[in-house]
Amino acid sequence: MRILVLGGTSFVGRAIVADALDGGAEVTLFGRGRTGPELFPGVERRTGDRDTGDYASLGPEHGGEWDAVVDVSGYVPRHVGQAMDVLGDRVGRYLFVSSHAVYAREGVGPGSDEDTPRRQPVRDTEELTEATYGPLKAACEDDVTARYGSRATVVRPGKVAGPHDPSDTFTYWVRRAARGGRVAVPADPAQPVQVVDSRDLARLVVRLVADRRGGAFHAVGPAEPVTLGGLIETCAVAAGTEVELVRVPADDLPGPFFPLLRPDWASQQRSSARARAAGMPATPLAVTAADVLAWDRSRGEPPLRCGFTPEAERERVAGRP
Structure with missing residues (x-):
């Protein structure tokens, strides 16, 4: 081919x-x-x-x-x-x-x-x-x-995650969870999120080409529904740490977008049925997180372009239950 x-x-x-x-x-x-x-x-x-x-x-x-x-x-x-x-x-x-x-x-x-x-x-x-x-x-x-x-x-x-991601959005939560401790979450931790592993997206694309399939396909994941809080906790498990999620106000966020926060929650619950039927695999979220963590560490954990700095996060969680 x-x-x-x-x-x-x-x-x-x-x-x-x-x-x-x-x-x-x-x-x-x-x-x-x-x-x-x-x-x-x-x-x-x-x-x-x-x-x-x-x-x-x-x-x-x-x-x-x-x-x-x-x-x-x-x-x-x-x-x-x-x-x-x-x-x-x-x-x-x-x-x-x-x-x-x-x-x-x-x-x-x-x-x-x-x-x-x-x-x-x-x-x-x-x-x-x-x-x-x-x-x-x-x-x-x-x-x-x-x-x-x-x-x-x-x-x-949808939101693509994996090694070599230049957007830093999923990488932010992976790196933050790896530090453990109290994690500032400026949104409802029960908010649904969808992230698809870049390698699952790639496999879908190549399968569609090989099978000569036309039409439109959602590339969304992971296989099982996950919330923002569940994603952070999965990242912590992958890193071998423990985290405590602390809800903080969503005002005065650093930048116009915060990693994986979406006001339109329904858009984070799209169906992947057609893509799965066409052969898109489902890499477990913990595997994606572990691979992103290893990649991030291998490149020396450069400064991220989104999310809280450690100092700003400490200020936000200070004194909160």
Whole structure:
């Protein structure tokens, strides 16, 4: 199986390439060549830049036909449009990695599936904000489906966790739980959360390509429902520590987002049934936590970009029961 991966050296793309290679696929990478140039020695690389529209290295004059393209790097319709224009029918299937941000936020109940109403697609901007990210992804989905029809596949991940995660969100709780003690939680610990292991997402993507499955699929996990408090406690078990969860006010948080806190709880209870039936595995949350902890320690535990600093956390839990 020949797979072209658009953006395959950073986190999700990296996991997809690793899974594909482990399964014996012939992989070609397309990207700017700035992230992870030392990864995957011997794999063919085509250099270009989606932001400037430089897809020339994928042109027919340079050769190459693939059973599937996996697009991890498309964020606006221009990205996918230019990629599709240059590739045409030299790819058998176009798998687009989208996001749960495409869904409308109203009227979503627990167990919602891939047929949940989406937000209205937008095409008049390329500015990625909280308001535009989902609608732009929805427009990308529509364009891929319009061009490739039954040969189009859309994967909509929820929060992805695993080694090499650049977002720090799951890593924050793993590292915090590993320190043990009183943990400040600026939300209801009973809030449901969904995180999917990056390697499970990768396995789903490669299986969908190999099985030539079209349609949309939720990549959500873990296998069993978990709350924010349960996730923190699982991280502590994986680290061999003990924690005490302390509810603190949610005012004056550091930054606009706090790791894994979501006001729309129903969006953290989406159905994974279709993806599981298609072959997505379910790595236990404790395994994901242990692997992230080992990876974080191996890189020297650099400063995180989100969450409380230890000093700020101590101030918040001081004097609280």
